[in-house]
Amino acid sequence: MNFLHAQSASLPGEVEITPGIIDTRVNLPACAALEATLPPGNRPWGNTAVAVHCASPQQWTIYVRATVKVVADYVVSTRPMRQGQVLTAADLTTQRGDLAQLPPGIITDFNRAIGSTLTGSLPFGSPLRQDILRAPAAVLQNQSVKLVSGGRGFSVSAEGRALNNAAEGQLVRVRSASGTVVSGIARPGAIVEVSY
Structure with a gap:
């Protein structure tokens, strides 16, 4: 799971990794050097899988499932807001949660949202996403x-x-x-x- 720790090092917040259980009936030969990669389409957070490959002395690959939580503060609206509204500090607050359970592009830096304009409406308590903000x-x-x-x-x-x-x-x-x-x-x- 060192591979997932390295992949998630740049993510904001605290990272918790829970590896999946490998079937005990799988009997793989010893490996001189293991190589871990993310299969195409997988991301290093949420429910994911890591491909563990051995090239020598015998070639084999196994996929190991894992759950990666990224617990951090993210920005949410303090009231319903309309399209075209310029955001102020009074419009925003932070909430703590698992970013892996939220849509992509969640804003985690409060100051990054201040002064931006909403490109769509936003209900009360909704997380701010990059795709609904236009920079000043x-x-x-x-x-x-x-x-x-x-x-x-x-x-x-x-x-x-x-x-x-x-x-x-x-x-x-x-x-x-x-x-x-x-x-x-x-x-x-x-x-x-x-x-x-």
Whole structure:
């Protein structure tokens, strides 16, 4: 089960692994070096299986079932919320539970949800998922922005006007003061990084 411990090391919270029982009637020859992998489609949490393979001296493979619980705090709504609502601290709280029993993409970082906009309605006490949140805009259409570019030993900046909205890390088009349209990456503070 060391394999599952390694696979789940990056997951938030406390990980509890309960290995399944191997049928005692299975009589496998000794193995010089075991190799464990996750079969395609299996994830390292919830009810899962691990493929244990032996290549030498004789080849064999056995599948070992396991239950992996990931107990952590996750973000839930404190009241019913509507599509388009911008989330504040008063709209959210945390709850502790097994993340393996929840839908994928559950938000575990309270601060990551603050300022985001809901793309759908959310009932009271519902866990927040990444797929129903839109990140706040770092750059707004028609906003005056600072274009920055740099390389080894130099840095250049100029002013421009954003041609579209963009969240942090998204592509934004900007019309420079000279009228040229360039594309760059939106950063907080109305900054657009341009690479040449």
